[in-house]
Amino acid sequence: MTPERRDAPVPVPPTATYRLQLQPGFPFGAAAAAVPYLASLGVSHLHLSPVLEAVPGSLHGYDVTDPTRVRAELGGEEGLRALAHTAREHGLGLVVDIVPNHMAMSPRHNRPLWEVLREGPGSPYARWFDVEWEAQGGRMLLPVLGGPVGGELEHLRVEGDVLRYHEHVFPLREGTGGLPLPQLLDAQWYRLAWWRLARTELNYRRFFSISELIGVRVEDPVVFEATHGTILRLLHEGVLDGLRVDHPDGLADPDGYLERLHGASGGRWTVVEKILADAERLPDSWPVAGTTGYDALRHVDGLFTDPVGAGELLTRYRRFAAPRTDRGGDWAATVRLAAHQVLAHELAAETDRLTRTASRVCAASCDPALRDRAPWALRRALVELLVRMEVYRPYASGDPAAVVTEAAAREARQAFTVPDEAGAVDVVRGLVLGGEGQAGAEFRARFAQTSSALRAKSVEDTAFYRYVPLPAANEVGGDPGSPGVSPAAFHAYCARVQRDWPATGTVVSTHDTKRSADVRAALAALTECPERWSDVLAEVTAAQEDAVDGQLAWAAWQTVFGLGPAAPERVREALLKHAREAGLFTSWTEQEPPYEDAVAAFASAGPCGPPGERVAALRRALAPHIRANVLGTALVHLTMPGVPDVYQGAECESRTLVDPDNRRPVRFPPEEPDTKAAVTEAALWLRRRRPDVFGESATYEPLPAEGAAADHCLAFARSGRAVTAVTRLSLRLAEAGGWRETRLALPPGRWVDALAGEREFGGHARVADLFERLPVALLERVD
Numbered sequence: 001m002t003p004e005r006r007d008a009p010v011p012v013p014p015t016a017t018y019r020l021q022l023q024p025g026f027p028f029g030a031a032a033a034a035v036p037y038l039a040s041l042g043v044s045h046l047h048l049s050p051v052l053e054a055v056p057g058s059l060h061g062y063d064v065t066d067p068t069r070v071r072a073e074l075g076g077e078e079g080l081r082a083l084a085h086t087a088r089e090h091g092l093g094l095v096v097d098i099v100p101n102h103m104a105m106s107p108r109h110n111r112p113l114w115e116v117l118r119e120g121p122g123s124p125y126a127r128w129f130d131v132e133w134e135a136q137g138g139r140m141l142l143p144v145l146g147g148p149v150g151g152e153l154e155h156l157r158v159e160g161d162v163l164r165y166h167e168h169v170f171p172l173r174e175g176t177g178g179l180p181l182p183q184l185l186d187a188q189w190y191r192l193a194w195w196r197l198a199r200t201e202l203n204y205r206r207f208f209s210i211s212e213l214i215g216v217r218v219e220d221p222v223v224f225e226a227t228h229g230t231i232l233r234l235l236h237e238g239v240l241d242g243l244r245v246d247h248p249d250g251l252a253d254p255d256g257y258l259e260r261l262h263g264a265s266g267g268r269w270t271v272v273e274k275i276l277a278d279a280e281r282l283p284d285s286w287p288v289a290g291t292t293g294y295d296a297l298r299h300v301d302g303l304f305t306d307p308v309g310a311g312e313l314l315t316r317y318r319r320f321a322a323p324r325t326d327r328g329g330d331w332a333a334t335v336r337l338a339a340h341q342v343l344a345h346e347l348a349a350e351t352d353r354l355t356r357t358a359s360r361v362c363a364a365s366c367d368p369a370l371r372d373r374a375p376w377a378l379r380r381a382l383v384e385l386l387v388r389m390e391v392y393r394p395y396a397s398g399d400p401a402a403v404v405t406e407a408a409a410r411e412a413r414q415a416f417t418v419p420d421e422a423g424a425v426d427v428v429r430g431l432v433l434g435g436e437g438q439a440g441a442e443f444r445a446r447f448a449q450t451s452s453a454l455r456a457k458s459v460e461d462t463a464f465y466r467y468v469p470l471p472a473a474n475e476v477g478g479d480p481g482s483p484g485v486s487p488a489a490f491h492a493y494c495a496r497v498q499r500d501w502p503a504t505g506t507v508v509s510t511h512d513t514k515r516s517a518d519v520r521a522a523l524a525a526l527t528e529c530p531e532r533w534s535d536v537l538a539e540v541t542a543a544q545e546d547a548v549d550g551q552l553a554w555a556a557w558q559t560v561f562g563l564g565p566a567a568p569e570r571v572r573e574a575l576l577k578h579a580r581e582a583g584l585f586t587s588w589t590e591q592e593p594p595y596e597d598a599v600a601a602f603a604s605a606g607p608c609g610p611p612g613e614r615v616a617a618l619r620r621a622l623a624p625h626i627r628a629n630v631l632g633t634a635l636v637h638l639t640m641p642g643v644p645d646v647y648q649g650a651e652c653e654s655r656t657l658v659d660p661d662n663r664r665p666v667r668f669p670p671e672e673p674d675t676k677a678a679v680t681e682a683a684l685w686l687r688r689r690r691p692d693v694f695g696e697s698a699t700y701e702p703l704p705a706e707g708a709a710a711d712h713c714l715a716f717a718r719s720g721r722a723v724t725a726v727t728r729l730s731l732r733l734a735e736a737g738g739w740r741e742t743r744l745a746l747p748p749g750r751w752v753d754a755l756a757g758e759r760e761f762g763g764h765a766r767v768a769d770l771f772e773r774l775p776v777a778l779l780e781r782v783d
Helices: 028-041 076-089 111-121 124-128 181-186 193-203 221-234 254-265 296-303 309-323 329-345 348-364 374-384 405-416 419-434 437-458 487-500 516-526 530-540 550-563 570-580 593-605 611-620 625-640 676-688 732-734
Strands: 017-020 045-048 052-053 064-070 095-100 102-104 140-145 157-161 162-165 170-173 190-194 210-213 240-244 269-270 644-645 700-702 711-717 722-727 743-745 751-753 765-766 777-779
Touching: 017 028, 028 045, 028 076, 028 348, 028 676, 064 076, 064 221, 076 095, 095 221, 111 140, 111 170, 124 221, 140 193, 157 181, 162 516, 181 309, 190 193, 193 348, 221 254, 240 254, 254 269, 296 487, 296 516, 296 625, 309 516, 309 530, 309 550, 309 777, 329 348, 329 374, 329 437, 348 419, 348 437, 374 405, 374 419, 374 437, 374 751, 405 419, 419 437, 487 700, 487 711, 516 530, 516 625, 516 732, 530 550, 530 611, 550 570, 550 593, 550 611, 570 593, 611 625, 625 644, 625 676, 625 711, 625 722, 625 732, 676 777
Parallel strands: 017 045, 017 644, 045 095, 064 102, 095 240, 140 190, 240 269
Antiparallel strands: 052 064, 102 210, 157 162, 162 170, 700 711, 711 722, 722 777, 743 765, 751 777
16 A cells, blocks of 8 residues: 655755666665765755666666565665665755656566466456457467567477576466467467567557557556555655656556645655647646756757758758758658658557547447448548647647647548548547547547657657757757747746746756767757858768768768767767667668668768768867857756756766767766866855755846847846856857957846856946856856
């Protein structure tokens, strides 16, 4: 049972958190050893990756196997408590990442799943997992075989009451152990099948298209209590202080789940990994502090992106890539095509299940308008509506008509070649807006879950790798079709956050970002000189024009520009992942060794070879402007409304690529602290000393500069006691003649530079003086 929550003071939000990626090579003990250094930075809480029992050796912990135990490989509950004790001694609390949506599809390690496979739908644990038993004749499909079952029989063997297949182990249904092997396989509550059948035959909900993660039904109160009891106990006992909720969009009822979690946790500070599309708002009814911060990332990055230059970069990208592939030159078209492909392939099983659900609702309806709908027409209608979704999913607390719009329905009807069948679109949209009874509620939940998975797979995992004029814009929650953010739009966003979600999370680098903030900051500088980039690219690719497709070549050269000097294998691994995710010439399931060999050879001979020095020279020439972007991104992130999360190692300049590159262990303390570290520490300690200036009751005031270069200074005041000022588009600034007499009107009082305490300002400060030492300034009022 879920522990009763104790009476406690109102939870206080963190002032700032520091994310640690726990793994067997960096357990609780190593984290405890780093606490003195991390406390010295000025954060108030450590933010831990998942701590519950996971698949042995897991480097991330999201593949949970036992939610009732703290992971032994990290040091178990004793180790976690010791870490909490050490953290408390240094004034730090703990926030932990939790995974409500799924568990590992690993029967030998996942006892509840083992029991379901042994006892079938009659198992007490069957309610845990989201399985459509009827779709496979009362059995669960397990797509683990290397080929069709007939060719794999020689690798299957019975040992006592288990069935073994290479490293896999499965329980035997009682009384079946003595049967001949073919009959034994047919007698189980599961069906072992070729891994390729997962695409079309899978009958359990998974995480996106990852068959190794099975969906959990936390909407069931019994399942919620069983899977959250340990985490809630640790909260109530003071070991943990807050929660980060992974992927709530995968749940059947995010609204209900968050209400239950809020009540059970005693209202602890909780943020959710909710990806907000541009102009989308977090549901007001959610009892959370806010998101994990990808919406903040989009706005911060956009400040340092020149929209005019980004448009020119796109034009040059199209010229470069089109002769090679003629794909990926338009963002909206790239997303739509990717969505169609994902529904037809990776999510075909989910699409079929949703179609079956819709067919059942229509067949059982008393409404004549829903009758006589062909499954193929319902499926087509579902596909055409899903690919037109511009947000991740609708919610029970929101207006589904604003998500599945009439405009989308109108376009979907036009996609039908038989006009008489286009009425299926209205049927499906009607079910989304408000279906009939329990079956209708199931359909709405399935539609929302499928929509969420589709958006993640088609945008984050496909389109982001196909449309790459500015890879820095291709981050979760980003809008590559419109990467720039004006100062006015940024200020409006911050004012809204301070008003509505003042304790929300903010991030610029995470374990899931495809490029760290500092790599993206370097790439943003290219939007200020697209012609120089194009000239360099023409020079370095002259001898490699047909080595690989244009999109990958462009992305590869930008990768080495953003990353700077690095081991060639890091670049090769990232490019191989890029090519497989794009799925144009190779993929994770349909690998093309000749193409992948060509990618590796191209990387070694080009970006990581002698021609790469020309790109490195451009990076060195732009170093002052990259530095302005790096420091500006860091300072804005750390002082804007919300609770900033610093990713491990990112207090110093950190250049990392997509996972697993960004999850490598880091050194505490760093060997060579740099200017970014000094800026980070100053901002964090100011937040720690003055929570009233940055917290929930704080204020946010834009400070417009005055003068010829005013647009290049982004500044704001927090509660009249702290001022942030940063340089944006510094290369354009230099080309236009510098700051000259541009001034910034400071709020009343005497102001001292927190980055260089002896400097004092007041009144209308010359921006050139503010930025005399650094391209950023953090001022604290001292009178």
